[in-house]
Amino acid sequence: MSLDSLSAPIAPSSSASRTIALAGNPNCGKTTLFNALTGLRQRVGNYAGVTVEKKEGKLQVGETDVNVVDIPGIYSLSARSLDEQVARNVLLGTQADASRPDFIVSIVDASNLERNLYLTTQLMELGRPVLVALNMMDVAAQNGIDIDAAALGEALGVPVLPIVASREVGLEPLKRRLVEPLPPLPKRHWKLAPSLEDEIKKLADFLTEHQLIEPLAAEGEAIRLLLNDMEAAPVQIELPPELENRIIQARERLEAADIDWWAVEAEARYGWIKHICAHAVVTAEGFKHTTSDKIDRVVTHRILGPLFFAFILILVFESISRFAQYPMDLIGGFFDYAGDWVRGLVPPGDMQGLLADGVIPGVGGVITFLPQILILSFFISLLEDSGYMARAAFIMDRIMRRVGLNGKSFIPLLSSFACAIPGIMATRTIENPKDRLVTILIAPLMSCSARLPVYLLMIHTFFPSGKRIGIFSTQTVVLFSMYVLGIVAAIGMGWLFKKTLLRGHSPPLIMELPPYRFPAWRNVFSTMLTRAGQFLQRAGTVILAISMVLWFLAAYPKNIQLSRNYATERQQMETRFQAGQLTEAEKEQQLAELKVAEASERSRKSYLGTMGHTLEPAIRPLGFNWKIGIGLISAFAAREVIISTMAIVYSVGDDEANENTQSLQKALQNDRYPDGRPVYTPLVAVALMVFFVLALQCMSTFAIVRRETNSWRWPFFMLGYMTALAYVTTLIVYQGGRMLGF
Amino acid sequence: MSETTPTNTVLKITLDTLKIGQEARVDRVRGGRANAQRLQEMGLIAGTTIRILKFAPLGDPIEIFLRGYHLTLRREEAAFIEVTPL
Ligand SMILES: Nc1nc2c(ncn2[C@@H]2O[C@H](COP(=O)(O)OP(=O)(O)OP(=O)(O)O)[C@@H](O)[C@H]2O)c(=O)[nH]1
Numbered sequence: 091m092s093l094d095s096l097s098a099p100i101a102p103s104s105s106a107s108r109t110i111a112l113a114g115n116p117n118c119g120k121t122t123l124f125n126a127l128t129g130l131r132q133r134v135g136n137y138a139g140v141t142v143e144k145k146e147g148k149l150q151v152g153e154t155d156v157n158v159v160d161i162p163g164i165y166s167l168s169a170r171s172l173d174e175q176v177a178r179n180v181l182l183g184t185q186a187d188a189s190r191p192d193f194i195v196s197i198v199d200a201s202n203l204e205r206n207l208y209l210t211t212q213l214m215e216l217g218r219p220v221l222v223a224l225n226m227m228d229v230a231a232q233n234g235i236d237i238d239a240a241a242l243g244e245a246l247g248v249p250v251l252p253i254v255a256s257r258e259v260g261l262e263p264l265k266r267r268l269v270e271p272l273p274p275l276p277k278r279h280w281k282l283a284p285s286l287e288d289e290i291k292k293l294a295d296f297l298t299e300h301q302l303i304e305p306l307a308a309e310g311e312a313i314r315l316l317l318n319d320m321e322a323a324p325v326q327i328e329l330p331p332e333l334e335n336r337i338i339q340a341r342e343r344l345e346a347a348d349i350d351w352w353a354v355e356a357e358a359r360y361g362w363i364k365h366i367c368a369h370a371v372v373t374a375e376g377f378k379h380t381t382s383d384k385i386d387r388v389v390t391h392r393i394l395g396p397l398f399f400a401f402i403l404i405l406v407f408e409s410i411s412r413f414a415q416y417p418m419d420l421i422g423g424f425f426d427y428a429g430d431w432v433r434g435l436v437p438p439g440d441m442q443g444l445l446a447d448g449v450i451p452g453v454g455g456v457i458t459f460l461p462q463i464l465i466l467s468f469f470i471s472l473l474e475d476s477g478y479m480a481r482a483a484f485i486m487d488r489i490m491r492r493v494g495l496n497g498k499s500f501i502p503l504l505s506s507f508a509c510a511i512p513g514i515m516a517t518r519t520i521e522n523p524k525d526r527l528v529t530i531l532i533a534p535l536m537s538c539s540a541r542l543p544v545y546l547l548m549i550h551t552f553f554p555s556g557k558r559i560g561i562f563s564t565q566t567v568v569l570f571s572m573y574v575l576g577i578v579a580a581i582g583m584g585w586l587f588k589k590t591l592l593r594g595h596s597p598p599l600i601m602e603l604p605p606y607r608f609p610a611w612r613n614v615f616s617t618m619l620t621r622a623g624q625f626l627q628r629a630g631t632v633i634l635a636i637s638m639v640l641w642f643l644a645a646y647p648k649n650i651q652l653s654r655n656y657a658t659e660r661q662q663m664e665t666r667f668q669a670g671q672l673t674e675a676e677k678e679q680q681l682a683e684l685k686v687a688e689a690s691e692r693s694r695k696s697y698l699g700t701m702g703h704t705l706e707p708a709i710r711p712l713g714f715n716w717k718i719g720i721g722l723i724s725a726f727a728a729r730e731v732i733i734s735t736m737a738i739v740y741s742v743g744d745d746e747a748n749e750n751t752q753s754l755q756k757a758l759q760n761d762r763y764p765d766g767r768p769v770y771t772p773l774v775a776v777a778l779m780v781f782f783v784l785a786l787q788c789m790s791t792f793a794i795v796r797r798e799t800n801s802w803r804w805p806f807f808m809l810g811y812m813t814a815l816a817y818v819t820t821l822i823v824y825q826g827g828r829m830l831g832f
Numbered sequence: 833m834s835e836t837t838p839t840n841t842v843l844k845i846t847l848d849t850l851k852i853g854q855e856a857r858v859d860r861v862r863g864g865r866a867n868a869q870r871l872q873e874m875g876l877i878a879g880t881t882i883r884i885l886k887f888a889p890l891g892d893p894i895e896i897f898l899r900g901y902h903l904t905l906r907r908e909e910a911a912f913i914e915v916t917p918l
Pocket residue numbers: 114115116117118119120121122123162163225226227228229253254255256257475476607608609610613
């Protein structure tokens with residue numbers, strides 16, 4: 091390497107623009123600072139190939155454009171978790187889709203200085219200038235911590251600027267500092283035993299020689315590689331064999347000299363931190379009861395804690411069911427209207443059908459989830475921002491551990507009772523990739539609100555309202571059982587996945603309980619809008635495609651042999667009306683009936699209908715006929731679609747499904763097999779509900795799993811396992827029920 | 833490590849056996865290396881003073897106070913942390 095390339099990275103990438111990275115511990119106020127710096131000029135996405143969130147924004151200071159890259163909140167750069175790994179790659183410029191920052195801003199929570207500075211010491215070894223933004227100065231002052239920023243900067247060897255991000259105090263000097271000439275590269279001040287330093291130097295030289303990393307960051311990388319035990323890390327990085335060998339040999343030499351290489355790094359860093367703080371910080375030592383502790387006395391109290399938790403849950407779900415309904419109806423109405431409008435605008439034909447019966451209702455069916463997602467993500471970001479989420483995990487950890495998960499999986503699973511989509515999006519708070527995946531895989535087993543209409547139709551049609559089991563009506567018991575079945579299945583499958591496919595010791599729960607803070611509304615709303623936008627954008631494309639396919643299957647083939655000549659019959663009616671044999675009202679009614687009959691026959695003879703027939707032998711053992719088969723296929727668009735599909739198949743007209751549930755109920759009750767047996771018995775109804783509890787019939791979930799796991803493998807796996815589970819369970823229920831004489 | 837000399841015969845007290853409100857000094861973090869390193873990164877290294885604050889409603893995990901912040905960990909991990917009560 092020439093001297094040129096050594097000094098090159100220090101200069102800003104161009105005089106008019108500069109890239110800075112914000113790095114810090116979780117809860118240090120990073121998001122708040124990022125929002126305060128960039129305002130609305132930000133973009134949220136994913137780093138290529140991984141599920142780690144990528145946030146970028148822009149701001150202008152004087153003449154200079156500053157690109158701000160937000161690094162995921164982490165405690166360490168040892169790169170054991172995916173977040174840490176991506177953070178390290180971005181900061182070193184080895185992440186393919188992110189440009190290397192010129193300048194690293196290390197955000198430090200002044201009220202929690204020592205632990206926050208741990209990451210700072212690591213950031214100082216990446217070969218980039220570092221600036222410390224000393225945030226939460228107000229909280230520190232409140233807690234009796236007095237920090238001399240200048241002295242701290244002196245001791246650290248990097249500039250330190252005090253700020254209060256939530257009140258935008260100190261931001262102007264910070265912004266100005268971002269575009270001034272860069273400070274010199276930080277130096278490593280803490281030292282290890284000579285034999286360790288020796289090994290680090292050797293390894294760093296090797297890294298530089300083989301151009302495995304840029305020279306300025308080689309020492310830091312050597313420290314990380316040599317002193318961190320990555321064996322049990324959830325994410326493994328493949329190292330070049332020669333490097334791997336060198337590390338192993340170096341460790342063997344150290345062990346031979348009786349040095350616990352894996353225990354020295356944290357001690358040395360904290361040792362130096364202690365030394366620095368002794369110079370710059372006056373602390374009221376020891377534990378004091380803060381407001382936060384007083385709140386916690388209730389919120390994590392042995393008895394009051396769980397009660398409060400239950401109260402929060404009820405509040406969230408009441409809000410979803412109460413406030414989401416109205417906008418959902420409104421959105422539904424809007425799309426119905428849009429469909430009609432298109433029908434009036436586009437001449438009848440494939441184009442009209444594709445738009446009015448495929449794309450518009452398909453997309454509409456997905457957008458109706460938006461209110462639920464907005465409300466749930468509002469609460470989730472509120473709970474997260476205020477610090478309660480960690481308490482929820484604290485309370486629930488013991489129970490979730492039974493399944494092999496930890497407390498952080500609870501909220502996403504619970505959210506899935508409203509809708510699996512926000513639930514799956516909420517799994518982002520789970521750092522361990524395996525735990526996160528298990529949680530995603532079992533989330534759709536929770537009975538979401540889209541299943542409810544199906545349950546209700548079956549229950550009201552086949553279980554008389556007067557009957558009772560004990561003190562409860564049969565209807566309530568059946569409904570409740572369906573919810574319980576979903577939970578039991580989720581627990582069972584979660585346990586099974588942890589035992590088999592996604593085995594691996596869960597990393598222990600080592601979690602900070604941050605102090606309670608009044609949530610920043612700007613953060614809450616920006617998170618909420620971001621989530622909604624991601625849902626629309628992520629799910630949108632897949633859903634559009636599936637809607638179009640389903641429409642095609644339902645509408646084609648066109649030229650089929652129909653049993654009646656509908657056109658002629660329509661003609662005849664018109665003639666009879668002209669001749670005075672029919673009143674206007676009679677004609678209208680007969681025309682409507684004819685239309686329904688035609689739609690019914692067409693759908694039976696469509697590809698979808700043919701598929702229903704083809705499917706029949708497979709689903710007959712479950713007690714289902716081909717009409718239910720059609721319903722099941724179409725329900726993949728969204729579960730409740732089965733109702734409107736069945737309405738078409740049973741010729742009861744599909745407009746105003748509500749008004750026609752009565753007639754649909756009758757049609758279902760009266761449906762017979764050729765030998766006169768009823769198609770539906772209470773047992774068939776139960777079997778159908780069981781199938782709905784367990785099957786993945788929701789293209790939006792499918793799409794969001796595709797996005798969140800960044801692979802096709804997991805959504806297909808989910809589809810496969812849930813279908814198999816649904817099939818086998820329904821088979822057992824139906825055949826078992828028959829043997830018992832139901 | 834710096835101080836491995838004493839205590840080969842004495843049974844060490846571990847963090848999970850402490851009572852609420854008790855303070856202690858960390859002597860050593862044992863257990864798997866990766867887990868131990870995680871705990872060390874969070875500031876649980878020899879010489880650190882900790883205080884037991886609370887047990888979760890079902891008795892586990894434990895909430896402790898160290899270096900000015902609150903950390904929660906399970907009894908399972910706490911059993912690897914050797915301490916001297918103060
Ligand atoms: N009192 C005070 N509160 C602050 C300050 N900066 C941020 N907060 C609050 O601290 C909480 C956490 O801030 P965030 O910006 O979400 O923290 P973060 O680092 O992005 O946290 P993660 O998203 O978990 O990584 C929020 O409730 C903020 O309103 C500050 O300087 N003073």
